[in-house]
Amino acid sequence: MKVDYKEFAEFVCGRYGISIEEAEKADTFMELGMDSLSIYSVIGEIEERYEVVVDTDDITDINSLNRLYQYIRNKVGK
Amino acid sequence: MILEKIQAEENFTEADIEQALENITLMGSCCTRIGGIKICIYDDKTEILAWQCNMADVQDFDVKLPTIISIEINKDNKIEKINLYKKFKGSQGIACTGKYLNRRMRQILLGEVFTPNNPVIKDSLILFCRHIYELVYGSCTFLEYCKKKEMTKGLVQEITQAFSTETGLECVDRIIVNGKESITKIDINNLIRNVKYNKQGKIVHAENIEIIGYEWILDGQWKEIRSLQVLEANSNSEYVMKLMKIISAYWIKSGKNIEIKEKFYFSQIWGPTFYGILSQAIGLVMFNKNYAYFQHCIYGIQHTDDGRPLCIGVVDNISEAEKYFEGFTVDDLY
Numbered sequence: 001m002k003v004d005y006k007e008f009a010e011f012v013c014g015r016y017g018i019s020i021e022e023a024e025k026a027d028t029f030m031e032l033g034m035d036s037l038s039i040y041s042v043i044g045e046i047e048e049r050y051e052v053v054v055d056t057d058d059i060t061d062i063n064s065l066n067r068l069y070q071y072i073r074n075k076v077g078k
Numbered sequence: 079m080i081l082e083k084i085q086a087e088e089n090f091t092e093a094d095i096e097q098a099l100e101n102i103t104l105m106g107s108c109c110t111r112i113g114g115i116k117i118c119i120y121d122d123k124t125e126i127l128a129w130q131c132n133m134a135d136v137q138d139f140d141v142k143l144p145t146i147i148s149i150e151i152n153k154d155n156k157i158e159k160i161n162l163y164k165k166f167k168g169s170q171g172i173a174c175t176g177k178y179l180n181r182r183m184r185q186i187l188l189g190e191v192f193t194p195n196n197p198v199i200k201d202s203l204i205l206f207c208r209h210i211y212e213l214v215y216g217s218c219t220f221l222e223y224c225k226k227k228e229m230t231k232g233l234v235q236e237i238t239q240a241f242s243t244e245t246g247l248e249c250v251d252r253i254i255v256n257g258k259e260s261i262t263k264i265d266i267n268n269l270i271r272n273v274k275y276n277k278q279g280k281i282v283h284a285e286n287i288e289i290i291g292y293e294w295i296l297d298g299q300w301k302e303i304r305s306l307q308v309l310e311a312n313s314n315s316e317y318v319m320k321l322m323k324i325i326s327a328y329w330i331k332s333g334k335n336i337e338i339k340e341k342f343y344f345s346q347i348w349g350p351t352f353y354g355i356l357s358q359a360i361g362l363v364m365f366n367k368n369y370a371y372f373q374h375c376i377y378g379i380q381h382t383d384d385g386r387p388l389c390i391g392v393v394d395n396i397s398e399a400e401k402y403f404e405g406f407t408v409d410d411l412y
Contacts (some may be wrong), residue, residue: 035388041113056307056323059323060320
């Protein structure tokens with residue numbers, strides 16, 4: 001499965017209720033007012049959608065749209 | 079036991095649930111949550127009854143917060159009617175009123191398409207109450223599950239109990255989905271003296287917390303689901319997300335036990351929901367059931383790092399309620 005950036009960004013931002021532009025500018029999701037529970041929920045949905053498993057130790061590092069995209073893309077590519 | 083009683087009575091009503099919730103007790107646990115969803119799909123409408131009751135042993139008193147919601151979905155799959163039951167007690171400060179929360183829920187949800195992909199249904203903060211969100215989102219995902227299975231009736235019931243142990247907690251969950259049952263247990267050890275709270279009531283440091291989960295198998299024994307996991311965290315967000323990630327393995331296993339292959343969100347051991355139960359239980363264990371500390375822990379989980387309240391129950395005063403919660407006025411209290 002290939003991870004298309006536009007589709008990925010639309011999915012994540014749609015789930016957070018934010019624009020892609022906002023997400024791209026922010027250093028972290030927290031900066032956009034997201035709490036840990038919301039971030040976890042979205043990561044859970046991404047795992048299901050892209051059929052990957054996010055490692056427990058990595059979960060706090062993938063805290064922005066770009067980092068999350070790169071992480072999932074690498075996981076899917078493996 | 080409420081589960082058997084309800085299971086046996088197919089035509090039970092909101093009044094029956096109310097009565098059953100009034101009669102339940104903590105049964106030796108420090109924290110218990112009972113929940114359920116009943117769905118009836120007809121040709122022209124769908125009726126849903128969803129309930130949840132949180133109980134905690136605070137200062138050696140049983141504290142109970144029951145929440146019951148009834149929903150009617152029309153043939154276009156839109157919310158036609160939705161109601162929070164009249165005896166909603168609120169859980170925290172005086173701003174946590176059924177009058178306001180019911181109005182808010184109707185304002186936001188009436189006419190909305192009842193599907194888990196609807197951003198309004200998914201939004202965990204928009205209803206200003208975590209319990210109401212869990213019942214609405216849980217009902218929506220359970221309805222979708224029932225439709226996929228081509229069922230016209232659905233019933234899920236669950237009881238989650240946390241027991242205090244010498245070094246932490248033992249949490250037992252029993253879920254019955256359309257007659258299929260799964261019982262799981264999660265032990266959290268090395269808790270005492272290994273977690274640190276900050277002034278806002280958030281856990282900001284955890285070390286060497288041992289977490290291990292089991293399932294109850296047919297021959298009456300606990301079988302390990304996966305090997306011991308150790309939780310270490312140096313910030314609140316790290317703690318929250320790692321804890322949820324670890325416990326999600328047991329939630330997924332529980333789903334498999336009842337033949338649900340995909341992730342399912344109508345269970346109390348889904349990470350974000352279970353986190354709330356665990357946080358209450360950990361607060362009770364850590365601070366010897368002290369009422370003020372217990373409330374302080376709830377305050378911690380319901381605030382952002384910059385101090386914004388996430389549910390109306392945790393505001394410091396009425397001005398804060400008016401500031402952060404759209405449409406709230408002091409008249410809602412009377």
